[in-house]
Amino acid sequence: MKITRFNSIHKKLNAKLVEFAGFEMPIQYKGGIIHEHNVVREKVGVFDVSHMGEFEVRGADALPFLQYLTLNDVSKLSEGHIQYSAMCFEDGGIVDDFLVYHMGDYYMLVVNGANIDKDWEWVNKIAKKFDVQLKDTSDEYNLLAVQGPESLKTIQKLTDTNLSEIESYHFKIGKVAGIETIISRTGYTGELGFELYFKGNEADAEKVWNELFKAGEEFGIEPAGLGARDTLRMEKGYCLYGNDIDETTNPIEAGLGWITKFNKGEFVASEVLAKIKADKPSRNLVGILTNVERFIPRHGYKIFSGEKEIGVVTSGNISPSLNKPIAIGYVAAEFKAPGTDIEIEARGKKFPATVTKMPFLA
Amino acid sequence: MNFPENLKYSTDHEWVKVEGNIAVIGVTDHAQSELGDIAYVDIAEDTTTLTANEVFGTIEAVKAVSDLVAPVSGKVVAINESLNDDPAVVNDDPYGKGWMVKVEMSNPAELDELMDAAAYKNMIG
Numbered sequence: 001m002k003i004t005r006f007n008s009i010h011k012k013l014n015a016k017l018v019e020f021a022g023f024e025m026p027i028q029y030k031g032g033i034i035h036e037h038n039v040v041r042e043k044v045g046v047f048d049v050s051h052m053g054e055f056e057v058r059g060a061d062a063l064p065f066l067q068y069l070t071l072n073d074v075s076k077l078s079e080g081h082i083q084y085s086a087m088c089f090e091d092g093g094i095v096d097d098f099l100v101y102h103m104g105d106y107y108m109l110v111v112n113g114a115n116i117d118k119d120w121e122w123v124n125k126i127a128k129k130f131d132v133q134l135k136d137t138s139d140e141y142n143l144l145a146v147q148g149p150e151s152l153k154t155i156q157k158l159t160d161t162n163l164s165e166i167e168s169y170h171f172k173i174g175k176v177a178g179i180e181t182i183i184s185r186t187g188y189t190g191e192l193g194f195e196l197y198f199k200g201n202e203a204d205a206e207k208v209w210n211e212l213f214k215a216g217e218e219f220g221i222e223p224a225g226l227g228a229r230d231t232l233r234m235e236k237g238y239c240l241y242g243n244d245i246d247e248t249t250n251p252i253e254a255g256l257g258w259i260t261k262f263n264k265g266e267f268v269a270s271e272v273l274a275k276i277k278a279d280k281p282s283r284n285l286v287g288i289l290t291n292v293e294r295f296i297p298r299h300g301y302k303i304f305s306g307e308k309e310i311g312v313v314t315s316g317n318i319s320p321s322l323n324k325p326i327a328i329g330y331v332a333a334e335f336k337a338p339g340t341d342i343e344i345e346a347r348g349k350k351f352p353a354t355v356t357k358m359p360f361l362a
Numbered sequence: 363m364n365f366p367e368n369l370k371y372s373t374d375h376e377w378v379k380v381e382g383n384i385a386v387i388g389v390t391d392h393a394q395s396e397l398g399d400i401a402y403v404d405i406a407e408d409t410t411t412l413t414a415n416e417v418f419g420t421i422e423a424v425k426a427v428s429d430l431v432a433p434v435s436g437k438v439v440a441i442n443e444s445l446n447d448d449p450a451v452v453n454d455d456p457y458g459k460g461w462m463v464k465v466e467m468s469n470p471a472e473l474d475e476l477m478d479a480a481a482y483k484n485m486i487g
Binding site for chain 2: 028227294346347
């Protein structure tokens with residue numbers, strides 16, 4: 001199992017460590033998932049997400065290559081700008097979802113940690129037809145997500161870069177705690193937040209962590225684990241690769257039509273996806289609320305309408321902010337309208353639920 | 363982690379406190395710690411009897427769902443309804459306010475199948 005350069009800090013903090021994406025990662029610290037969730041919504045929390053992968057794309061064909069590889073329109077990106085995107089196999093199944101950074105003279109893709117090997121193979125396969133140079137820099141970068149309403153004030157104490165000038169889905173390169181950092185106004189929580197990419201050894205990583213916690217002390221900063229990251233993203237209706245989207249799902253049914261830009265020209269699976277869009281997908285990813293007490297829908301539970309199996313739950317948990325269960329899942333297209341009554345099967349019983357709009361938390 | 367000496371423990375991470383012929387049942391400190399924040403304890407209100415080794419309810423925690431498995435058989439004499447409003451007491455006080463159900467034991471010999479604190483501690487490692 002791999003470790004990040006914050007591993008000894010996690011251990012010192014008595015984090016509960018689990019294997020995730022081949023790394024030993026904290027699922028929660030001593031406060032627990034609900035507490036950490038609330039810290040991010042109300043104050044500021046810090047996630048170690050160094051398991052994420054980073055690929056650099058250089059060369060004369062970098063733009064046409066990314067236009068062909070990815071779903072979104074990379075020509076719309078300018079330097080300092082970030083785009084949410086995804087890539088598909090030829091059959092339209094999703095390889096991964098990721099962020100594309102326009103770094104000036106190159107592009108950076110930030111991919112899911114669990115998918116680094118698969119993505120690297122696919123990206124290289126597609127790259128054969130293009131004049132590009134690819135580099136996997138995943139092991140070089142440390143990545144901290146500093147998220148919550150007090151995140152800006154916390155980081156601002158450690159950098160000369162004016163953070164309030166960085167708009168959502170933009171970044172600047174500056175020094176944070178004396179270390180060159182890609183300061184990216186992104187996150188996976190729906191809160192004001194920044195993701196800090198920086199290279200360096202364990203001592204550098206610990207320096208940034210410690211300085212952040214010193215700076216954020218007055219705001220109530222706390223570490224947050226993957227458990228809170230999951231409930232935070234779920235409330236906002238963000239897809240999680242491996243749960244809500246994977247190789248067996250396509251972007252149209254997953255509600256990612258908004259990043260699938262057919263007018264940019266041909267790309268991998270563009271014809272397949274255009275046909276799915278024209279024919280309307282046979283199932284759709286929807287939000288689900290339960291109508292019964294003391295039941296939480298979970299990944300893999302089957303969805304029914306009467307005796308007919310019509311879908312499956314892909315994510316579910318208690319929403320700490322709303323204090324009620326929320327879930328995401330696929331249902332057959334005829335059941336996708338908000339307000340449609342469905343049932344979720346668990347432990348041999350069926351629990352009533354209703355299709356609802358996402359996000360759960362505005 | 364805390365495992366009181368005066369309790370009996372099951373392989374399903376439940377504890378039993380014997381008070382005469384009444385068994386008070388809850389989940390162990392280890393169980394609540396593994397489950398993390400407990401969102402709901404679901405024991406059907408019309409539950410009248412427990413049968414040893416059979417499921418009598420579920421614990422919905424933020425990390426996972428877990429069955430409650432009866433450590434002993436008997437007639438249910440009380441269900442801790444305060445857990446409906448405040449399930450987090452199972453995290454805070456698993457052996458006290460976090461108790462779940464009280465039964466009048468129909469076969470106290472079943473207690474012999476349970477572990478003492480030392481054996482339970484040994485089992486969870």
